[in-house]
Amino acid sequence: MRQRPDAAExxxxxxxxxxxxxxxxxxxxxxxxxxxxxxxxxxxxxxxDLGAAGLVEELELLTALYGEEITETGGSDDxxxxxxxxxxxxxEIRTGMYDEPPRSLIALLMAQxxxxxxxxxxxxxKATLAG
Amino acid sequence: xxxxxxALADWLRDAAxxxxxxxxxxxxxxxxxxxxxxxxxxxxxxxxxxWVLRTDAPSGVSTSHGRVAEFALLKAAHEAGVTVPEPLFLxxxxxxLGKPFYVMARVxxxxxxxxxxxxxxxxxxxxxxLAQRLGAEMARLHSIRPPRDDLAFLPxxxxxxxxxxxxxxxAYLDDMPxxxxxxxxxxxxxxxxxxxxxxxxxxxxxxxTGNCMVDGGELTGILDWxxxxxxxxxxxxxxxxxRCWRFGAWDREAGxxxxxxxxxxxxxxxxxRAVDRAIVPYWEVMAAVRWAVIALQQGxxxxxxxEESLELALTGLRASEMELDALxxxxxxxxxx
Numbered sequence: 001m002r003q004r005p006d007a008a009e010x011x012x013x014x015x016x017x018x019x020x021x022x023x024x025x026x027x028x029x030x031x032x033x034x035x036x037x038x039x040x041x042x043x044x045x046x047x048x049d050l051g052a053a054g055l056v057e058e059l060e061l062l063t064a065l066y067g068e069e070i071t072e073t074g075g076s077d078d079x080x081x082x083x084x085x086x087x088x089x090x091x092e093i094r095t096g097m098y099d100e101p102p103r104s105l106i107a108l109l110m111a112q113x114x115x116x117x118x119x120x121x122x123x124x125x126k127a128t129l130a131g
Numbered sequence: 132x133x134x135x136x137x138a139l140a141d142w143l144r145d146a147a148x149x150x151x152x153x154x155x156x157x158x159x160x161x162x163x164x165x166x167x168x169x170x171x172x173x174x175x176x177x178x179x180x181x182w183v184l185r186t187d188a189p190s191g192v193s194t195s196h197g198r199v200a201e202f203a204l205l206k207a208a209h210e211a212g213v214t215v216p217e218p219l220f221l222x223x224x225x226x227x228l229g230k231p232f233y234v235m236a237r238v239x240x241x242x243x244x245x246x247x248x249x250x251x252x253x254x255x256x257x258x259x260x261l262a263q264r265l266g267a268e269m270a271r272l273h274s275i276r277p278p279r280d281d282l283a284f285l286p287x288x289x290x291x292x293x294x295x296x297x298x299x300x301x302a303y304l305d306d307m308p309x310x311x312x313x314x315x316x317x318x319x320x321x322x323x324x325x326x327x328x329x330x331x332x333x334x335x336x337x338x339x340t341g342n343c344m345v346d347g348g349e350l351t352g353i354l355d356w357x358x359x360x361x362x363x364x365x366x367x368x369x370x371x372x373x374r375c376w377r378f379g380a381w382d383r384e385a386g387x388x389x390x391x392x393x394x395x396x397x398x399x400x401x402x403x404r405a406v407d408r409a410i411v412p413y414w415e416v417m418a419a420v421r422w423a424v425i426a427l428q429q430g431x432x433x434x435x436x437x438e439e440s441l442e443l444a445l446t447g448l449r450a451s452e453m454e455l456d457a458l459x460x461x462x463x464x465x466x467x468x
Contacts, residue, residue: 001309003451004434005444013441036441043448083309090310093319094301101316109313110458116451124452128374128459131381 001082002054003116007047014040046119054115058082061108065089135228140173142227143234146220149176157184166198166357170237183216186232199223200284202233204356207282207333212271216344216352240346242354247340248378248387252348262389264350265343265371266397273364273402275333282333285361292362293325296417300424307431317420317457326363326410334362339376340386365407368398369414374456375422416460423453 005013014037021033055078062085089108092098098105117125136154144152156172160183169184186198198221205218216235223231247253253261277287288295297318304311304318335342336358344352370376372394377387385394395406430447432438 003448004309004430010444013439013444016439017441033441036445039445040441086312087310089312090315093312093315096319098316099319099323105316106458106462109316113313113451113454113458116448117455120448120451125455127381128452128455 001058001079001086001112002047003120007044010040010044010047014038014044043119050119052078054119055079055082057111058108058115061104061111062086062089064104065102065108138227142222143173143220144175146222146234147175151176155179171234181237182219182234183237184232184234186228187230198231198233201356203281203284204333204359205233205235207275207279208272208353208356211275213268214350214352215356216354238344238346238351240344240351242342242344244339244341244376244387245378247343247345248380248383250345250348253345253388257348258383258389259393260389261345261348261350262385262394263397265338265386266394266399267401268350268353268397269335269338269367269371270398270401270404272335272338273332273367277331277333277361285333285359288328288331288361291325291328292331292360292366293321293328293413293417296366296421297322297325300420303424303428307427308434311427311454313454313458314420314423317416317454317461320461321413321417321420324413326365326413328363331361332364333359334364334367335359336362336367336370338367338371340371340378340388341376343386363414365410366414366417368394368406369411370418370421372411373415373418373422375419375453412460412464416457416464419453419457419460423450423457426450426453 017033018037021030059078059082062082066085114125136157140152140154143154144150151174153174154171155174156170158170160168160170167186167188169186171182171184173180173182185201202218202221205215208215209218216238219234219236221231221233222228225231241247275282277285290298300314301318304314335353335356337355338353342353342355343350344354371386372384372391374381377383380387383389384391395408398406426446426448427450429443430450433440433443434447
């Protein structure tokens with residue numbers, strides 16, 4: 001499940017901060033805003049390059065956890081189905097259904113977090129997994 | 132404003148028991164979404180003094196203490212020997228400035244984590260010396276135990292502090308539109324492993340490098356007492372050491388400035404009690420979850436349409452860093468990492 005904001009919104013925010021920067025005369029603030037804009041645009045570019053590929057992996061991992069039930073899950077497309085399943089999974093974890101977590105759960109959770117970090121902070125992901 | 136400034140000068144003069152007081156300069160200081168800080172340069176009976184006046188910002192969050200409570204916390208910490216800006220005067224009456232305020236001594240230095248962790252004076256032995264000092268400071272704070280009449284506004288924990296935290300963070304997650312199975316997993320794990328905390332102490336609850344004012348490598352004051360509460364002392368220890376507060380200096384496990392054992396040494400020498408090394412990793416998972424939830428809340432301020440801000444949106448995306456820390460922390464404790 002891709003974390004919001006999406007690529008279009010990140011691009012809009014980046015353009016807006018560069019265009020409307022109210023602190024343009026302050027070099028420190030200007031440089032901070034520029035860094036944020038670069039970050040937002042790099043995440044947006046990642047999304048556009050990846051397309052729907054990330055969803056395929058997540059759906060596979062959810063299938064590994066839930067089995068064939070997944071085909072009966074509502075949702076008009078993969079993204080909607082993934083959202084429904086994640087909501088269900090979050091609730092089930094809280095009620096204790098996974099107190100002895102199967103490997104497929106840990107694999108799914110790690111893959112979800114890795115996917116979000118590959119998008120938002122690949123440097124952190126690499127350094128943390130290496131450490 | 133001139134009228135208010137004159138009235139403030141009169142009030143400060145009386146509070147200080149002085150014959151005369153003149154406000155020479157009054158400047159708003161940076162930082163503080165929750166409160167406003169004003170630098171005050173005054174002549175007190177002709178002698179120069181530098182103070183800070185602290186009051187609520189218009190958009191203060193409701194989870195933090197008001198200034199009256201914060202003044203009491205600062206006084207309690209100061210009396211326990213913790214290095215804080217000396218609390219001087221409290222005005223709880225909103226008549227003068229429109230809201231309560233207090234005045235404390237102004238201390239020199241900077242309190243910015245990303246600067247301190249790169250400060251040449253704090254590399255190697257200098258960093259370890261400061262880490263050890265901070266351990267001793269935290270131990271002094273933790274010598275304050277309930278009940279305390281002066282801190283009666285702090286509720287005593289009805290349940291183990293860990294369970295209280297978990298309930299709070301779950302409620303925050305419930306307010307968000309998107310589910311987060313990774314954080315739910317970490318919270319459930321924390322619930323199953325929750326320590327009892329039979330002897331809660333006064334915890335700062337935001338004791339991290341970025342809240343330590345340091346000047347030339349020396350501590351000048353521990354700041355921002357707004358989240359202080361009765362809790363498990365190891366929660367404070369873990370918040371200081373948590374990976375998310377090392378600003379990339381990950382091998383310096385004590386706040387990105389020194390060795391973890393240096394920090395522990397300071398704590399143990401001052402308190403006469405051992406740091407519970409078995410439970411600190413648990414609280415570091417809690418720290419990661421806490422910061423992740425806060426980051427998501429910040430992001431949601433933008434996403435919900437209330438406050439358009441790229442900074443808030445990017446802060447929300449940072450939650451995954453702490454989610455990874457939490458999952459890996461659990462795996463290490465479980466012997467799988």
